[in-house]
Amino acid sequence: MNLLYFQLGGSPYAIAQEAIADVAPASAIHPVPLSPPAVLGLAERRGRAIAVIDLPCLLEGTSRETTSTSHLMRLAAPLEGAAFFVPAEVFSGAGSPASPGHVWIDGRLHVLLDALALVKASTAFH
Amino acid sequence: MQKKLAASFLMVTFLCTAVAMAVPRLQPDPVWGAALVVCLDTAIGLCGAWFVSWLVVRRIKSLAAAASLISRGDLTQSVDVEGSDETAELARSFSTMLVNLLSVLREVESSAEQICSSALTLSRTTEDVNHATSGIAEAAAAIARGADAQAEDVARTSALTRDLTGSADRVANSATSMQDAAEEAAVRANTGAAAARRAAEGIVELKTAVDASADAVEGFQGRADEIGKIVTFIVSLAEQTHLLAINATIEASRAGDEARGFAVVAEEVRRLADHVRGFADQIGSVTDEIREGSHAISRRIRESVTAAGAARELVDRAAVSFDGVLDAARGTTDRSRAIARSVEEQRTLARQVDEALERIVRIAKENAKGTEETSSATTGQNASMHALAVSARELARTSDHMKGLISTFRLRN
Numbered sequence: 203m204n205l206l207y208f209q210l211g212g213s214p215y216a217i218a219q220e221a222i223a224d225v226a227p228a229s230a231i232h233p234v235p236l237s238p239p240a241v242l243g244l245a246e247r248r249g250r251a252i253a254v255i256d257l258p259c260l261l262e263g264t265s266r267e268t269t270s271t272s273h274l275m276r277l278a279a280p281l282e283g284a285a286f287f288v289p290a291e292v293f294s295g296a297g298s299p300a301s302p303g304h305v306w307i308d309g310r311l312h313v314l315l316d317a318l319a320l321v322k323a324s325t326a327f328h
Numbered sequence: 329m330q331k332k333l334a335a336s337f338l339m340v341t342f343l344c345t346a347v348a349m350a351v352p353r354l355q356p357d358p359v360w361g362a363a364l365v366v367c368l369d370t371a372i373g374l375c376g377a378w379f380v381s382w383l384v385v386r387r388i389k390s391l392a393a394a395a396s397l398i399s400r401g402d403l404t405q406s407v408d409v410e411g412s413d414e415t416a417e418l419a420r421s422f423s424t425m426l427v428n429l430l431s432v433l434r435e436v437e438s439s440a441e442q443i444c445s446s447a448l449t450l451s452r453t454t455e456d457v458n459h460a461t462s463g464i465a466e467a468a469a470a471i472a473r474g475a476d477a478q479a480e481d482v483a484r485t486s487a488l489t490r491d492l493t494g495s496a497d498r499v500a501n502s503a504t505s506m507q508d509a510a511e512e513a514a515v516r517a518n519t520g521a522a523a524a525r526r527a528a529e530g531i532v533e534l535k536t537a538v539d540a541s542a543d544a545v546e547g548f549q550g551r552a553d554e555i556g557k558i559v560t561f562i563v564s565l566a567e568q569t570h571l572l573a574i575n576a577t578i579e580a581s582r583a584g585d586e587a588r589g590f591a592v593v594a595e596e597v598r599r600l601a602d603h604v605r606g607f608a609d610q611i612g613s614v615t616d617e618i619r620e621g622s623h624a625i626s627r628r629i630r631e632s633v634t635a636a637g638a639a640r641e642l643v644d645r646a647a648v649s650f651d652g653v654l655d656a657a658r659g660t661t662d663r664s665r666a667i668a669r670s671v672e673e674q675r676t677l678a679r680q681v682d683e684a685l686e687r688i689v690r691i692a693k694e695n696a697k698g699t700e701e702t703s704s705a706t707t708g709q710n711a712s713m714h715a716l717a718v719s720a721r722e723l724a725r726t727s728d729h730m731k732g733l734i735s736t737f738r739l740r741n
Contacts, residue, residue, distance in 0.1 A: 224575040
């Protein structure tokens with residue numbers, strides 16, 4: 203299975219490639235008042251506004267500043283209006299399933315992320 | 329006494345005659361009358377004899393009593409010298425002898441008192457003189473010891489003076505050597521000053537060359553910075569290519585099997601972009617090392633320039649020091665000559681001091697000898713005074729004994 207993978211806080215994570223529409227460098231993110239804490243705000247991608255979800259906030263409970271290595275992973279349909287904020291390098295590669303929720307990539311065990319569950323968690327996260 | 333005896337005898341005879349003539353008238357019996365006359369005449373004779381003996385013995389008893397008291401030492405008795413008979417004459421002579429004896433004894437007592445007092449005074453005086461003589465002897469001995477010590481000190485001082493003379497000779501030799509060394513130092517200081525000036529000129533040339541090297545290194549550092557910027561740009565391009573390749577892979581996978589070849593190409597592009605990124609990172613690391621190295625070289629060159637400037641200052645100071653050494657060497661030469669003159673004067677003075685010390689030693693020895701003689705004389709005098717004190721004490725004891733003898737007589741009431 204094709205995967206996109208990255209590291210947050212020293213922990214390796216992976217997400218299915220078909221759940222992602224594209225990957226781009228993190229552009230300007232505009233905060234939205236009264237939005238959940240895991241929603242950083244709105245960003246522009248190919249002429250459309252997308253909601254940016256803070257993955258470090260969801261996975262580690264901490265927020266990160268935008269750096270030169272930060273990326274936005276825009277989600278594929280039916281979640282094409284949202285993107286994950288990933289403050290790390292993003293790589294693509296093939297992986298093999300390990301235990302449920304985990305995959306092997308280049309001989310290393312990664313946590314397999316569920317995009318839909320993360321979007322739901324971001325709206326319910328307080 | 330003879331007249332009294334004759335008168336007494338005539339009185340007895342007259343009374344006996346008067347009895348013999350008066351009894352026949354009173355007693356007619358011749359026997360009784362003769363017996364009465366014998367009895368009366370015998371009684372008159374006895375009375376006359378008692379009277380005569382009383383006249384003779386009365387003064388003699390008085391004289392005997394006085395002689396008895398005098399024999400016990402009491403010379404204060406007075407003797408009755410009234411009368412003109414032989415007994416009164418004897419009493420008068422006895423009284424005169426007693427007065428004379430009393431006067432002599434009082435005179436002897438007074439003389440013994442004076443002798444005792446004088447002997448005690450003489451004894452104390454001799455003791456004082458003896459003590460003073462002992463002090464004089466000790467002082468003379470101390471003076472003798474001091475004179476000996478003074479002679480030894482002067483001898484040591486004389487030896488030190490001779491050593492001083494020897495030291496002065498050595499100082500003169502050292503001054504001569506110092507003068508030679510100062511002249512040599514002046515020559516060498518001249519040479520050193522010239523070498524320092526040449527070194528200063530060389531350092532200036534070296535500093536110019538090093539400055540040029542520093543400028544070249546800084547230019548090289550600027551080129552390295554440009555390389556770093558290019559590498560940063562290449563890294564950015566590689567990242568964008570990396571993302572484009574990922575997105576192409578995503579699009580290809582979404583397109584299905586027909587886009588498999590496109591996905592393979594996108595994967596190759598991604599790997600290529602990763603390789604470019606890796607090489608760019610390596611170039612960036614090398615460029616950083618070059619930049620840091622050139623920074624270090626530039627810093628070292630600047631430090632060398634600073635050190636060259638400091639060396640220039642030191643060399644200039646060395647040149648100034650050489651000039652100072654030259655002046656000092658010339659001054660040392662002059663002072664060495666002055667020291668040599670002073671040492672010659674010091675040598676002359678030390679010789680005069682040595683002669684004066686020899687005279688002092690001679691005088692000190694004579695003084696020591698005189699004080700020793702004084703000490704021995706005072707010791708002899710001390711013995712004589714001691715004998716005199718003994719004699720005075722003996723005289724005092726003799727006068728005491730005499731006073732004791734005289735005290736056996738009672739000379740006053």
